[in-house]
Amino acid sequence: MSMETSAPLVSVTDLNVKFVSRESTVNAVNDVNLTVNHGEVLCIIGESGSGKSVSMRALMRLLPERRTKITGKLEVDGQDVLALKGKELSAFRGGKAAMIFQEPMTALDPVFTIGNQIAETVCRHEGCSKEDGLARALELLELVKVPSAARRLKAYPHELSGGLRQRAMIALALSCRPKLLLADEPTTALDATVQIQVLILMRKLQQEMGMGMIFVTHDLGVAAEIADRVAVMYAGRIVESGTVQEVLTDPKHPYTKGMLSSTVHGNMRGKDIEAIPGSPPDLRSLPTGCSFAPRCPKADDGCRGQLPPEVTLGPGRIARCLKLDDAPPAAKPERETALA
């Protein structure tokens, strides 16, 4: 994607999110830096609890304010997101930035019709009448390829299948032509066949509408399908980022490598899948050094003693590891063909 604009659409600088309770403090996101350009798709990959969803919610200001401490700078299209209040925040959410959630079964209000829920959003942001809102809702349902859209407009969420609900959710998110679309594992809860349809639809709509998109997933196959750039998160930090090609075919960070070799794509029959040993660290008490060190085959005392700095390997290509030089030049893995 090459839509040259001077400033990036999203710029996240030194984002830290802590959940504070009386007993403990959970360091969910630590010093995250991100940029997304207009019309670009950034995929954030990471396992559960790596802070990818929390980062998204911080961008939408959806985290409960009483228990959350957010520091850093969040800018979307020139707006300082953390400074938004009241009406401005309402206009930002759903207007400039919209979000799609993981669970289509529970993300829609069960006692309102699909049409009303979309129309409500349109009316909120564009101040039109309810009839106009419903007319727009119908267009949107057709846009996301919901069959017999007019009938579905009057349906309640429980009357639709998971795939249709997620399409309705996408229609809802796109209703006010946002510049930024945040998608939090939108295909994870869907059947495999429906998954690919929804994915293709999202990629198509994103390109047609020229939106920037941050797509959170733990599925490398999904990332390969939809992403322009990829950021890999581990224990609340971005450990590696680059273009989708670079990261998936020539991973630099041991965690990314481990993750890639633990997928079944293109592996030889009968060959055991290599799993990463151990489990992610406790976010309440992170190790002082590299968070991945306890599970890393290459870790030494240096890794355990200090936090590895970001190493820039090329434009937009970053890895957070002290052992990058030890890494042998990427041996052409056979999975490349499967992912490309």
Place this chain on the structure above:
Amino acid sequence: MTAYIIRRLLYAVPIALGVSIVCFALVYIAPGDPLQTLLPEDASAETIAMVRKAYGFDKPIPVQYLIWLGKVVTGDFGMSIATGRPVLGEIVKALGNTVLLAAGAVLIAFTLAFILGTIAGYRVGTPTDRAVTGFAVIGVSVPNYWLGIVLIIIFAVELNVLPATGMGPRGSDTFNLFDWNHFRYLLMPMVTLSLIPIGIIARTTRSAVAEVLNQDFVETLRAKGLMEWEILLHVLKNALPQVLAVMGLQFGYLMGGSILVETIFTWPGSGFLLNKAILTRDLPVLQGTILVLAIIFVATNLVIDLLQTAVDPRLKRG
């Protein structure tokens, strides 16, 4: 929807029949003979037998039930043993008075409890929530007859600003709701009666609202840019079916008239009538009142059921 309403109405018929059997039987399970209060102590066996026959008490109980049911269906509840007046008239009059009292209590309780419960549910764990929950627990726990007596002591005896008992100044036959001289009689019983429903409904509303707020779709509502008050409307519509169910039950109880509260304030409602009928063993009045109240209860639940279905589309049952 129409088919559903008709089906629910048909379901209500066997329930009402069952209730009528229980009502009728209850009186026979209770100890004591209604004729005792009616006849002098030295009445001869013949007189007793005659009166027994006159009231139909000599026939087998199932036959008595069928005869009673046949009359009841046509609106004939018989004559009161104590006063000799038609039971239906007594019930209608008492029920009218109770409706007045209950409607007031419902208005206070439902409004106050719904507002308090919503505020608490929105701020679970805060001092506001604890204050509301504490108030609700007190409301449920304090016996209302005790509160009634305390209110009488404070406002009627000590301050002398409200009348202690009755439902209107001496000599007045009708009750005028919009006349302060009448309305002041309603005030204390109304407040006393509303205490328990306030507690129960506030607690239900609180937990329903808190539960709905924890659901995923609330995040979607925030993400699509709704203002907090718009989100509140969504939350309340979701919480409403649960709250309605409890409101319906409470409405049923209040319509039954609280025997204790009406007796304390000598409010001539259905509870007061029941109390009198029990004390005088006035069987026809007792049976008639219980039956009418039970039918009102069944009808209330039916209405609530239909309301819930209207609010929550997931409940739509064929």
